[in-house]
Amino acid sequence: xxxxxGCYHAHYSNIDIIEKALKPYDVELLHFVxxxxxxxxxxxxxxxxxxxxxxxxxxxxVAASRVDAILITxxxxxxxxxxxxxxxxxxxxxxxxxxxxxxxxxxxxxxxFTNPATVQGTLERLIxxxxxxxxxxxxxxxxxxxxxxxxxxxxxxAYVELVSAGLKKLTEEHPEREVWAAQLSMVQSAxxxxxxxxxxxxxxxxxLVDHMVEKLQLGTS
Numbered sequence: 001x002x003x004x005x006g007c008y009h010a011h012y013s014n015i016d017i018i019e020k021a022l023k024p025y026d027v028e029l030l031h032f033v034x035x036x037x038x039x040x041x042x043x044x045x046x047x048x049x050x051x052x053x054x055x056x057x058x059x060x061x062v063a064a065s066r067v068d069a070i071l072i073t074x075x076x077x078x079x080x081x082x083x084x085x086x087x088x089x090x091x092x093x094x095x096x097x098x099x100x101x102x103x104x105x106x107x108x109x110x111x112x113f114t115n116p117a118t119v120q121g122t123l124e125r126l127i128x129x130x131x132x133x134x135x136x137x138x139x140x141x142x143x144x145x146x147x148x149x150x151x152x153x154x155x156x157x158a159y160v161e162l163v164s165a166g167l168k169k170l171t172e173e174h175p176e177r178e179v180w181a182a183q184l185s186m187v188q189s190a191x192x193x194x195x196x197x198x199x200x201x202x203x204x205x206x207x208l209v210d211h212m213v214e215k216l217q218l219g220t221s
Contacts, residue, residue, distance in 0.1 A: 003216050004028040006067035008058060010038050010074035013156055014184050018073065021209050025218040032062050037076070038115070038152060048080065055081045063087035069216055073184050079121025090215055094184055095122060097207035099129045105202075107178040108138035112170060114147040114163055114183060122182060140177065142170055151185055163189035164196075171199050178202060 005027055007018055015031050022029065037054060040046045055077050062070055069090040072078050078093040085091065102109045111126070113119050119141055130137045144166035150159040163186055171179050171193065180202035181190035190203035212218060 001219070002026050002028050003069065003218060004030065004067045005069050005071050005212075005216075006030045006032060006062040006065055007071045007073060008062055008077060009033045010076060011035050011151060011185065013151060014073045017184055017187055017205065018071070021205055022212070022218075024220050025213065026221040027218060030062075030065060030067060032058060034058055035152070038117075051076075052080050052082065056085065059085060059087075063089065071212070075118040075122045075183055076115065079118065079125055092208075092212060092215065094204055094208060095125065095182070096129070097211035098180070098182070098202070098204040099126050100211075101202060101207045102126065102137070102180060103130050103133045103135050105178050108140070108176070109202075110170060110174050110177040110179050111139070111141045111182045112167060112179060112186070113141065113143045114151065114159075114186060116143050116148070118183065119143060140174075141182075142166075159185070160189050160192070164192045167193040167201055168197055171197055171201065184208075 003026065007029055009015060009031060012033050012035070019029060037051055059070065059081065067089065069092060071092045072081070073094045075095050078095055111123070123139065123141060126139065127137070144163050147159055147162045147166065150162060167179060167181065167189055178200065181187065184204055187203045187205045190201040194201045
């Protein structure tokens, strides 16, 4: 049976990533994109409460669009959405499966971001998540400077190249840590760095797909 999934993205580049990852499965994907939040959230007069209201408003709209489940692919959205939302359908957050993988690893994590606005909220959620799992993480984070602007400008090739270089540098500087690309937009860079360096670079995609297949009982198409 086809499962209809409403996908809530902060940028159009995530559509292709999710489409390719779920292509083998019997799903219908409806995409809802709000790049305006990423542009406005750094404005001095833009209050976080406005972002929270807009995120809830969009999720209300997605849930009313006859979907069987909701996938939220932006860590900023998952960090600032209301905690008590319940539409009576599964809501899958991009970072929960990633958090599971991080907590299962024996090596201390280094989370790498490109969007500075997602860092604090994601780390706070990860710390809470790990404590609920009974694990105290020796956690560090880094941001690949001036990379997210390239993505927002539609310069994807330049973004992937800069992020790949940043991830490679961090794997070399922190061999004692497991490097994790914390955002979906970083998946291609993480995979390229892993191939080039011969070391594991974690990313959210594989864990997300495995989680969705299990939770939504997805069959192949």
